[in-house]
Amino acid sequence: MKVKVAECAALFWSGGQPVWDDALGHRQLALTPASEGLLRTFATWRELDDAGLGPEQRSIAARLIDAGVLLEWGSPAHENEVQVLTGWQPWGAAARQYHLASRTLATTVYLDDADSDAELEARAAYAPPPPPFKTYPEAPAVALATGPPASDDWEHGDLVDALHHRRSVREFAPSAVDLGRLTALLQLGGGIVERRADSLYGTVAFKASPSAGARDPIEIYAIVRNVVGVDPGLYHFSPGTNALEKVGELPSDDAQAAALGGQGWLAAAPVVLVYSAVIARTQWRYPSGRAYRDVLIGFGHVSQTVLVTAAAMGLGATVVTAVSDEDLETMFGLDRTGEPVLGVTAVGVPAPRR
Numbered sequence: 222m223k224v225k226v227a228e229c230a231a232l233f234w235s236g237g238q239p240v241w242d243d244a245l246g247h248r249q250l251a252l253t254p255a256s257e258g259l260l261r262t263f264a265t266w267r268e269l270d271d272a273g274l275g276p277e278q279r280s281i282a283a284r285l286i287d288a289g290v291l292l293e294w295g296s297p298a299h300e301n302e303v304q305v306l307t308g309w310q311p312w313g314a315a316a317r318q319y320h321l322a323s324r325t326l327a328t329t330v331y332l333d334d335a336d337s338d339a340e341l342e343a344r345a346a347y348a349p350p351p352p353p354f355k356t357y358p359e360a361p362a363v364a365l366a367t368g369p370p371a372s373d374d375w376e377h378g379d380l381v382d383a384l385h386h387r388r389s390v391r392e393f394a395p396s397a398v399d400l401g402r403l404t405a406l407l408q409l410g411g412g413i414v415e416r417r418a419d420s421l422y423g424t425v426a427f428k429a430s431p432s433a434g435a436r437d438p439i440e441i442y443a444i445v446r447n448v449v450g451v452d453p454g455l456y457h458f459s460p461g462t463n464a465l466e467k468v469g470e471l472p473s474d475d476a477q478a479a480a481l482g483g484q485g486w487l488a489a490a491p492v493v494l495v496y497s498a499v500i501a502r503t504q505w506r507y508p509s510g511r512a513y514r515d516v517l518i519g520f521g522h523v524s525q526t527v528l529v530t531a532a533a534m535g536l537g538a539t540v541v542t543a544v545s546d547e548d549l550e551t552m553f554g555l556d557r558t559g560e561p562v563l564g565v566t567a568v569g570v571p572a573p574r575r
């Protein structure tokens with residue numbers, strides 16, 4: 222019988238011990254030094270009988286085969302692995318591992334509402350939930366109009382019309398963006414549209430876009446280059462105070478271009494919204510790695526709300542993820558672990574169609 226180490230897994234160290242993380246089966250097994258040694262012996266396909274194993278090693282190998290850490294050539298588990306490895310090959314081991322490890326199985330059990338509430342209350346007793354949004358109280362602020370934006374003079378104010386007209390726009394006129402329009406984008410993109418009292422959180426702030434557990438992790442920043450009545454600079458949108466808080470000056474053109482992934486047309490946009498995620502908000506409510514998917518999905522919802530609102534107003538916009546997350550995090554002083562950047566949206570007055 223030929224055997225080999227299974228590849229749809231990761232080996233990591235925890236508390237001084239190597240751990241076998243089987244992403245396919247959602248199991249984590251601590252490895253003894255003897256098992257670890259056998260993984261090297263069977264790094265590639267090898268006849269079990271020709272590997273020179275003593276009786277004890279032979280019995281460990283049998284246990285590793287039972288546990289699926291070693292695969293038998295031609296077994297259903299081997300065939301399954303070939304299929305998975307082939308499908309995920311272009312994206313590499315990290316994407317495959319995360320997808321498989323965070324994919325729910327037929328055996329996955331969800332807590333019912335009562336158990337979930339009890340668990341959250343117990344958690345809140347020793348670690349209160351993080352604040353629902355950020356603010357920079359020391360930053361000079363531009364107060365924004367409050368209340369739902371009036372859409373009477375929007376070019377495509379009807380929802381179906383707006384959805385039909387939403388196209389990515391990458392060419393902008395040299396005109397400034399009106400502050401009222403930017404305010405509408407921010408209010409619908411990240412502003413509070415309803416507050417509800419809640420026994421656990423005190424108040425829950427609801428947004429125009431849905432978010433897992435209403436923990437909306439998304440923060441919106443802006444590179445403001447040309448907006449009527451707003452100094453060019455780097456800003457944070459504060460939903461709690463409904464203001465644009467100035468958190469920095471515009472970096473050099475070269476630094477902006479590098480942070481925006483070298484996409485030249487982005488440098489010509491009067492405003493670039495930058496989205497980050499405060500991971501702790503979602504992590505507190507859902508302490509399972511699967512919730513990272515919810516964070517990314519949340520970015521998609523917010524981004525779409527901004528894009529459709531821009532289309533409704535007759536503004537041009539494009540969401541972009543091919544940017545330098547690291548440069549943007551540095552530019553806005555964000556903690557790359559706690560508040561990573563997820564993408565940006567360029568906004569401007571569309572250039573007349575050629």
Ligand SMILES: Cc1cc2nc3c(=O)[nH]c(=O)nc-3n(C[C@H](O)[C@H](O)[C@H](O)COP(=O)(O)O)c2cc1C
Pocket residue numbers: 387388389390391484539540541542543544
């Ligand atoms: C997640 C995501 C990432 C994107 N990243 C980029 C990008 O880096 N650069 C770009 O020019 N467009 C980007 N786009 C815009 C797409 O190219 C665009 O949506 C697509 O071509 C369809 O055109 P439409 O938006 O006009 O319907 C992105 C869109 C999405 C949803």
